[in-house]
Amino acid sequence: MFSEQAAPTAQGLLAPPTAEPPTFPRVPVRGYSDCSQPFQLGERSFSRQYAHIYAVRLAGMRPGLERRARSRWGNDIALRKLSELQAGEKCCVVGTLFKAMQLQPSILQEISEEHNLVPQPPLPKYIQASDELILEDELQRIKLEGAIDVQRLVTGTILAVYGSEQDDGRFLVEDHCFADLPPALPWNGPSSDRFVLLASGLGLGSVSGEALLSTQLLVDVVTGQLGAEGEQSCAAHITRVILAGNLLSQNTQSRDTINKAKYLTKKTQAASVEAVKMLDEILLQLCSSVPVDVMPGEFDPTNYTLPQQPLHRCMLPLASAYATLRLVTNPYQANLDGVRFLGTSGQNISDIFKYSSMDDYLEILEWTLQAGHISPTAPDTLGCYPFYKSDPFILTECPHVYFCGNAPQFQSKLLQGKEGQRVLLVTVPDFSATQTACLVNLRDLTCQPITFSSFGADSED
Amino acid sequence: MADELYLENIDEFVTDQNRVVTYKWLSFTLGVHVNQAKQMLYDYVERKRKENSGAQLHVTYLVAGNLLQNGHVCHKVAVVREDKLEAMKSKLSTIASVHVYSIQKALLKDSSPLYNTDYDIVKTNLQHCSKFSAISCAAAVPRAPPDAPPAPASAQGPQRQRDPDDASALNGHGPPAAKPPPQQHRGIMGMFAAKAASKPQDTPKEAKAEAKEAPGVSAASSKPPTKNSIMNNFFGKAAMNKLKGNSVPEQRKEEKEVVKPSVAVAEPESSPNSVAEKPGKKTESARIQQKDRKSKTKRADTSDDEEERDPENVKKKRKRIKQLQSDSSDEE
Numbered sequence: 001m002f003s004e005q006a007a008p009t010a011q012g013l014l015a016p017p018t019a020e021p022p023t024f025p026r027v028p029v030r031g032y033s034d035c036s037q038p039f040q041l042g043e044r045s046f047s048r049q050y051a052h053i054y055a056v057r058l059a060g061m062r063p064g065l066e067r068r069a070r071s072r073w074g075n076d077i078a079l080r081k082l083s084e085l086q087a088g089e090k091c092c093v094v095g096t097l098f099k100a101m102q103l104q105p106s107i108l109q110e111i112s113e114e115h116n117l118v119p120q121p122p123l124p125k126y127i128q129a130s131d132e133l134i135l136e137d138e139l140q141r142i143k144l145e146g147a148i149d150v151q152r153l154v155t156g157t158i159l160a161v162y163g164s165e166q167d168d169g170r171f172l173v174e175d176h177c178f179a180d181l182p183p184a185l186p187w188n189g190p191s192s193d194r195f196v197l198l199a200s201g202l203g204l205g206s207v208s209g210e211a212l213l214s215t216q217l218l219v220d221v222v223t224g225q226l227g228a229e230g231e232q233s234c235a236a237h238i239t240r241v242i243l244a245g246n247l248l249s250q251n252t253q254s255r256d257t258i259n260k261a262k263y264l265t266k267k268t269q270a271a272s273v274e275a276v277k278m279l280d281e282i283l284l285q286l287c288s289s290v291p292v293d294v295m296p297g298e299f300d301p302t303n304y305t306l307p308q309q310p311l312h313r314c315m316l317p318l319a320s321a322y323a324t325l326r327l328v329t330n331p332y333q334a335n336l337d338g339v340r341f342l343g344t345s346g347q348n349i350s351d352i353f354k355y356s357s358m359d360d361y362l363e364i365l366e367w368t369l370q371a372g373h374i375s376p377t378a379p380d381t382l383g384c385y386p387f388y389k390s391d392p393f394i395l396t397e398c399p400h401v402y403f404c405g406n407a408p409q410f411q412s413k414l415l416q417g418k419e420g421q422r423v424l425l426v427t428v429p430d431f432s433a434t435q436t437a438c439l440v441n442l443r444d445l446t447c448q449p450i451t452f453s454s455f456g457a458d459s460e461d
Numbered sequence: 462m463a464d465e466l467y468l469e470n471i472d473e474f475v476t477d478q479n480r481v482v483t484y485k486w487l488s489f490t491l492g493v494h495v496n497q498a499k500q501m502l503y504d505y506v507e508r509k510r511k512e513n514s515g516a517q518l519h520v521t522y523l524v525a526g527n528l529l530q531n532g533h534v535c536h537k538v539a540v541v542r543e544d545k546l547e548a549m550k551s552k553l554s555t556i557a558s559v560h561v562y563s564i565q566k567a568l569l570k571d572s573s574p575l576y577n578t579d580y581d582i583v584k585t586n587l588q589h590c591s592k593f594s595a596i597s598c599a600a601a602v603p604r605a606p607p608d609a610p611p612a613p614a615s616a617q618g619p620q621r622q623r624d625p626d627d628a629s630a631l632n633g634h635g636p637p638a639a640k641p642p643p644q645q646h647r648g649i650m651g652m653f654a655a656k657a658a659s660k661p662q663d664t665p666k667e668a669k670a671e672a673k674e675a676p677g678v679s680a681a682s683s684k685p686p687t688k689n690s691i692m693n694n695f696f697g698k699a700a701m702n703k704l705k706g707n708s709v710p711e712q713r714k715e716e717k718e719v720v721k722p723s724v725a726v727a728e729p730e731s732s733p734n735s736v737a738e739k740p741g742k743k744t745e746s747a748r749i750q751q752k753d754r755k756s757k758t759k760r761a762d763t764s765d766d767e768e769e770r771d772p773e774n775v776k777k778k779r780k781r782i783k784q785l786q787s788d789s790s791d792e793e
Contacts, residue, residue: 004527007555007557009558010526011556011559013499013500013503013558014503014559014561015500016504017497017501017504018497018500020494023494023597025598025599026597028600213572213576216580217540220485223590224495224595224596225488225593226525226538227523227560228559228560229595231525231557232496233595234557236595281583281584281587284587285583285587285590285591287601288590290596290598290601291601320604321603322602322603322604323600323601323602324598324600324601409531412533436535448533448534448535449530449535449536451528451535451536451537452537452539453537453538453539453540454571454572454575455542455545455571
C-alpha cells in the first residue's frame with residue numbers, strides 16, 4: 001500500500017539538494033478511546049480461590065450458548081444440567097471443558113516425595129493420545145466421548161454438547177457448538193487511508209545485535225526519516241504504533257544472580273536495566289513523532305498473571321514525558337478512529353498451542369474468537385488473576401481488528417461472521433526473529449507486512 | 462559558494478576523519494532536513510566520482526518497495542551495499558524509494574557501524590530527535606510537569622502493593638493519609654493508637670516541609686524503643702523472632718495481621734511508601750531505623766506528597782545504599 005503511492009518520487013533523492021524539502025504533518029488521531037478498563041486491576045487480592053472464575057465464566061456464557069444451541073439444534077431441544085441427566089435421553093448440556101492430560105506439568109507431582117521425579121522439562125506440546133475430555137457444570141462432571149475432537153480442544157472452554165448419557169456414565173456426543181462470534185460492532189472507520197503499525201517482540205537486551213539496525217530502521221520509517229518523499233508522506237498516515245509485548249528479550253530474564261554467591265554478584269546489574277534504557281530511547285524517538293501504545297509481554301517487567309498491568313512510567317523517564325506515550329494493559333482493547341482493536345501479546349495463543357493439536361497461530365486466534373473467550377486456558381495452565389465478579393476475557397463484542405503478538409510468522413485473514421461481523425485477524429510476528437512488523441489500513445481492514453533487512457557478514461540475498 | 466560548503470564538510474568527514482557518514486548523522490551535524498542530507502550525500506558521491514573515478518568511496522543505499530514473499534505482498538525496506546543495489550531493485554516489484562544511506566571510506570562487512578553511528582548521534586540529540594525529520598507530529602508535546610503523575614484514581618488501588626520505586630507517581634495524591642488511623646485501633650495495638658494516630662495527623666502537615674521531618678522522625682525513633690519491651694511482653698518470643706525476621710519493612714496489605722517476611726529491597730526505598738497501619742510494624746521498622754544509624758523520614762508514617770520529598774529521599778536512598786554496600790564489604 002505504501003509502494004504504489006510512493007513510486008513516482010522513488011528516486012527523487014538521488015539528486016543534488018533542492019531548496020526546502022517538505023515536511024509532512026502526521027495525520028492526527030481522529031478518535032481514540034481506551035476500552036481496556038476491564039483489564040485494569042485496581043486493588044489486587046489473591047486470597048480467593050480460582051474456582052470462582054470458572055463459575056462466573058460459565059454463568060456469563062451460558063445464556064449465549066443456550067441461544068446458539070437452540071438455533072442450531074432446534075428450539076425444542078432439552079437443555080439439561082448434568083444433575084438432571086437421564087440415561088439415553090437426547091439433550092443438550094452447557095458446561096466447562098476439562099482436558100485430563102497426562103503430560104500436563106503438575107506441581108503436585110513434582111513435589112510429591114513418593115514419585116521422586118525430576119521436574120519435567122518444558123515440551124513444545126503436551127498433548128497425547130490418551131487425553132480425555134470431561135465436561136463440568138456447576139455441580140457435576142461427566143466424561144465425554146464421541147464426535148468431539150479431544151486433541152483440538154483445551155481446558156476452560158465453555159461449550160454446548162448435544163447427545164445422550166450412556167449406561168456406563170459417559171456422555172456420548174453427537175454434536176457440539178461454541179459461543180461463536182460475538183455480536184458485531186457498528187463500523188465507523190475512516191474514509192481515507194490511515195495506518196496503524198503493529199509490532200511485537202522487539203527483544204531488546206538480547207545478546208545478538210542483529211535486529212538492532214532493523215529496529216532502528218523501523219523507527220526511522222515511522223518517524224519519517226527514512227525513505228524518499230513519497231514514502232515519507234505515506235508514513236505520515238501512520239496514526240498509531242502498537243507494540244504488542246516482549247519489548248525485552250528472554251535473555252534479560254536470567255536470574256543466575258540468585259544462585260550465585262553474593263561476592264560474585266555485588267556489582268552486577270540485571271540485564272533488564274540496560275535493556276529498559278534502550279527501550280526508553282527508542283520509545284522517545286517514536287513518541288516524539290507518533291502516538292505509541294506499549295503493551296507488556298511475557299518477558300517484560302510487569303506482573304506475570306493475565307491481565308498484565310501496564311509498565312510503570314518510572315522505567316521510561318525520557319519517553320513518558322510525552323503525552324503520546326500510552327502504557328497499556330495486556331490484553332488491550334481500544335477504539336482507534338472508530339475501529340475497535342483487541343489484542344494480546346501472545347501468551348494466550350501460545351498457551352493454547354501447547355495444549356492443543358492446532359499448530360497454526362492464525363487458526364488458534366480464529367478459534368478463540370469462535371469460542372467467545374480470549375484465553376480459555378487461564379487459569380489452568382496460564383497464570384491469571386482470581387476474578388470472582390466477572391470474567392473480563394469473555395468476548396462480548398466483536399472487534400474489528402483482533403491481533404496477537406509474538407507469533408512465529410506473519411499471517412492475516414479477514415473473517416466474515418454470520419451476523420455481519422467483519423474481523424481482521426492478524427498474527428504479529430516476533431520482530432527480533434523475523435524483522436517484520438504489520439501495517440493495518442483502517443479504511444479497508446487490510447494488512448501488509450513490512451520487513452527490514454540490512455547486510456551482514458554473510459549477505460544471503 | 463556557501464551552498465557548496467557541505468561538499469567540503471562531507472569530504473572532510475569521510476576522507477580526513479574516516480567516519481561513516483550516514484544521512485542521519487549528516488542531518489544532525491549540519492542541522493539540515495534529512496532529505497537534504499540524503500541529497501547532499503548523493504551529490505557528493507556523484508561529484509567525487511566524476512572528478513576522480515578511482516576514489517576510495519563506498520556507498521550504501523536504502524531501497525524500499527514491494528516484494529512478493531510467502532504468498533503476500535510485503536513492503537521491504539533494506540539497506541544494501543552499492544554492489545547489491547541493482548540486484549535488490551530487480552527483486553522488488555515496485556520501488557517506493559531509493560536513496561543514499563551512508564558513505565564511508567572502507568568497505569563495510571556488516572551493518573553495525575551504521576547502527577552505531579546513528580545510535581551515537583541520536584543519543585546526543587535525544588531531546589530533539591525528530592527535529593529534522595520529514596514528519597512533524599502536533600500531538601507530540603511534552604507533558605507539563607504537574608500533570609506528570611497520571612490517573613490518580615487507578616493509582617490508589619495499586620498503591621497497596623507498590624514497588625518501592627514508584628513513590629512519586631502513585632502516591633502523589635496522598636490518599637494514604639486517610640488509611641492509617643482506622644487501622645491502628647485494633648485490640649492490643651490500641652495502646653499505641655494514641656501515639657500513632659497523632660503522628661499521621663501531624664505528618665500531613667509536616668510533609669510539606671522537609672526540614673520538619675527530621676525532628677519528627679527523631680521523636681518517633683525515641684518513642685518506639687520504650688515500646689519494645691511492652692511489645693515483647695505481649696507477643697512473646699516466637700512472635701518477636703518473626704518480627705525480627707522481617708528485615709525490611711515493606712509493602713503492607715492492610716488486612717494482613719501477619720507480618721510476613723517481605724521482599725528484601727534496600728530499606729530506604731520502602732520508607733516513603735509504608736503506611737502506618739500497625740504500630741507493631743512501626744516498632745519493628747523503628748528498630749530497623751535505628752539499626753541503620755540514620756533517621757529516615759516517616760518510615761511508618763503516611764506517605765503524602767511523595768514528589769516533594771522525593772529528590773531528597775532519592776539522595777538519602779543513594780547514601781543509604783552506599784552505606785549498605787560498605788557494610789557488606791566490611792563484613793568481608
